[in-house]
Amino acid sequence: MGGLLRPPVMIPDERAARQGCGVPKPGIGASDLAEVIHSNESNEWVKSAILYLGMSARISASRQAPWRLLSWPFRHIRWKIVLPYAFLTVLLAVVGSYLATELVTGSLEERFKNQMAEAGRSVSDKVVHKEREHLETVRGVAFTEGVAGAVQAGDRVALEALVQPIAANAGVERLEVLDARGNRLTALRLAATDSVTYEPVSDSDVPAEWPLVQRILQGESDGRGDKYAQIIETSDGFVLWTAGPVFADSGAAGVVLVGTALESFVRQTKAEALAHVTVYDFAGSPLASTFAINDAASAEEANLDMSAAVLDDSIEGTVVREQRSLFSRNYDLLYGRLELRGQVVGLYSVGLPTDFIFNAGSDTRTRVMLLFGAGMAAVMGIGLYLTHQLTKPILRLVRTARIVASGDLTVRSGVISGDEIGILATSFDEMTDKLQLQHLSTIRALTSAIDARDPYTMGHSVRVGQLAMMLGRQLGMEEKRLAQLEIGGYLHDIGKIGIRDAVLLKPGRLTPEERKIIEDHPAIGLAILEPVDLPKEVVQFVEDHHERLDGSGYPRGIRNEQVSIHARIAAVADMYDATTTERTYRNPMSPGDAFDLLRSESGRLLDPRVVDALAAILDEWEERRRREPALRGFRLPDLELPKVSV
Numbered sequence: 001m002g003g004l005l006r007p008p009v010m011i012p013d014e015r016a017a018r019q020g021c022g023v024p025k026p027g028i029g030a031s032d033l034a035e036v037i038h039s040n041e042s043n044e045w046v047k048s049a050i051l052y053l054g055m056s057a058r059i060s061a062s063r064q065a066p067w068r069l070l071s072w073p074f075r076h077i078r079w080k081i082v083l084p085y086a087f088l089t090v091l092l093a094v095v096g097s098y099l100a101t102e103l104v105t106g107s108l109e110e111r112f113k114n115q116m117a118e119a120g121r122s123v124s125d126k127v128v129h130k131e132r133e134h135l136e137t138v139r140g141v142a143f144t145e146g147v148a149g150a151v152q153a154g155d156r157v158a159l160e161a162l163v164q165p166i167a168a169n170a171g172v173e174r175l176e177v178l179d180a181r182g183n184r185l186t187a188l189r190l191a192a193t194d195s196v197t198y199e200p201v202s203d204s205d206v207p208a209e210w211p212l213v214q215r216i217l218q219g220e221s222d223g224r225g226d227k228y229a230q231i232i233e234t235s236d237g238f239v240l241w242t243a244g245p246v247f248a249d250s251g252a253a254g255v256v257l258v259g260t261a262l263e264s265f266v267r268q269t270k271a272e273a274l275a276h277v278t279v280y281d282f283a284g285s286p287l288a289s290t291f292a293i294n295d296a297a298s299a300e301e302a303n304l305d306m307s308a309a310v311l312d313d314s315i316e317g318t319v320v321r322e323q324r325s326l327f328s329r330n331y332d333l334l335y336g337r338l339e340l341r342g343q344v345v346g347l348y349s350v351g352l353p354t355d356f357i358f359n360a361g362s363d364t365r366t367r368v369m370l371l372f373g374a375g376m377a378a379v380m381g382i383g384l385y386l387t388h389q390l391t392k393p394i395l396r397l398v399r400t401a402r403i404v405a406s407g408d409l410t411v412r413s414g415v416i417s418g419d420e421i422g423i424l425a426t427s428f429d430e431m432t433d434k435l436q437l438q439h440l441s442t443i444r445a446l447t448s449a450i451d452a453r454d455p456y457t458m459g460h461s462v463r464v465g466q467l468a469m470m471l472g473r474q475l476g477m478e479e480k481r482l483a484q485l486e487i488g489g490y491l492h493d494i495g496k497i498g499i500r501d502a503v504l505l506k507p508g509r510l511t512p513e514e515r516k517i518i519e520d521h522p523a524i525g526l527a528i529l530e531p532v533d534l535p536k537e538v539v540q541f542v543e544d545h546h547e548r549l550d551g552s553g554y555p556r557g558i559r560n561e562q563v564s565i566h567a568r569i570a571a572v573a574d575m576y577d578a579t580t581t582e583r584t585y586r587n588p589m590s591p592g593d594a595f596d597l598l599r600s601e602s603g604r605l606l607d608p609r610v611v612d613a614l615a616a617i618l619d620e621w622e623e624r625r626r627r628e629p630a631l632r633g634f635r636l637p638d639l640e641l642p643k644v645s646v
Ligand SMILES: [Fe+2]
Pocket: 492, 493, 521, 545, 546, 574
C-alpha cells in the first residue's frame, strides 16, 4: 500500500507560490492571485509581496484606509524588522552629516574670523613698525654730524654723501632733506632693491607745501614731539612720509623726510597679513591696494570705494566688516583706521576670500554625506541580507501553508534548521504528511469498495491511477498534475457503486438497456463526488474517462479539444487495463495485442500522444504489474478470501 503513496513534493521556490490542486477557497482574489504568482515565479520578493497582499487583504478590510496605507509595510515581518532599523539609520546619517558639516564649517568660520582680526592687527602693527623705521632714519640723518652744517650751507654734494649711506643702511625707499625754507637739498629714491642703490628724484613736487613739512618749518611741536607723519600724493604716487627737523646750533636748519610708497607698503603688509590690503583716504577712495585697482580692465570688476556708512563708522573708529564681490569672488573686508603717532593718517581694509569656506564646507558636506551614505548603504545591505535570510524560511512556510490550505497536500516546506522556525516547519510538514496519508487512505478505501464489488475489476482502479500517472510523467506533466491523475484513476469508476449487481456483475454480454445503465456510472460518480472539494482535473477524469475524440464516447459525447488531457490519459489507461484483464465475456489480451488495439484507435478514439507515451512506458508498466502486489488489486482483509475464492 505504501508503494502507492507518492513521495511528497518539496516546495521549490519556483513552485511554492502556485495555487494548490484544490478548488480555490472563496476569498479575496484567490484565483487572480494564483495567476499573478504564476507569472512571477522567478521573483521571490514579488511572490512574497503578492502572497502577503492576499493574506493581509482580509485583515486590512476591517481597518481605516489611511491607517491601512501607513501600516501596510508593518504587516510583513521582513519590513517590521527592516523599516525601523532603516529609519534609524537614515536619521543617524542625516543628523550625523549635519552635525559633522556644521562642526567643520563652524570651525572654519571661527578660524576665518580670527584670521581677519589677525590680518587687521598686522596692518596696524606694520604701519607702526614702518613709522618706527622711518623715525630711526630721520633721527639718524638729523643727528649725523655734518648734516646740519651741510643743510645750513646748502651743500648738496656733502649732504648726499652723508645721507645716502644712512638711507641704504635702513633700506628706505624715499629720503629727502629740505633746508629751512623748504627747498629740496637732497631727494633720493631707491632705484634697485637688490643692490640698494639710489637715484636722485627730479620731479615737480613741492615738499614745502606738504602740511607735515610746513608744521616742522613753523617749528610746531605737539605732545608726541616735533615729528609728523602723513600720506602725501607725489609724482610717484601716494607715499607715507615721516618728517622731522634738523637742528643746528642756531635752531631749526631743515627738514628730513623719509617715505615709503603706499603701493610698496600694502605689498609688504600683504605678505605679513596674508590678506589683501587696501589703504583709503578720508573720502573712502582707495589710494593703494593689493587688489588690482590699477588694472583698467579689472577696475570695473573691483569697486573698492568705501560706502558712506562704512566710511563713517570706520572714521569713528568702529571696526566694520563687510562682504563684497571683487573680481567675481566673494571677499570679507575688515576696515580700520591707519594710525601713526596717535594720528589717523588714513583708513585701511584687509580682505580674505570667503569662497574657500563655502568650498571647504561643501567639500566636507559631500565627503561626510558620501561617508555616511556608504556606511548607511552597507548597514542597510547587511541588514536586508540578514533579514532576508531570517525571514526566508518563514515566508516559505507561509507559502506552503497557504497551498496546503487550498487543498494541495503534495507540497512540503522543506525548511531544515535547528531553530524554532525549523522545528515549526518540520512539524508542519509532518502534519501535512499525515493529512495526505489520511486523504489517500480514504480514497483507497473508496477504491477498495468499488473494486470489491466485482472480482473481474480487482485492482483495476489502482492500476488505472498508477498507469495514468506514469503516462502523465512520460508526457512531461508536473507533479501536481500527476497527483490529480493518480486520484482520478482511483476514483474514476466510483459511480459503479450505484449500478445494480444484476447489471454490474452480469456474466456475458449486456443488453442495450443494461449497457445504458452501465453508461450512467460516470454521471453517478460525478454526483457522488460533487460535495467533495476535489480539483476540477480529478472531476474531469471521473466524468470523461469514457469520452472519445470522435465524439462516440459517453456520457456527454464531447469531441476533440473538448476532451481534456486528463480525460484522454484516463481513456488510454482505462482501455489498456480493461483489455489486459479478464472479463466475464472474454479472456485477457496480451500487452502486445492490447497495445495494437489501442494503436489502431489512435487518432480516432484516442490521443496519439498518449498512445505514444504508452508505447514508451509499456515494458516498465508490465514489469511493475508483475512485481507490485498492490497493482494486482488491494482490498480489505476480510474481503480478500471470498474474492479469491470466486
Ligand atoms: Fe469506467
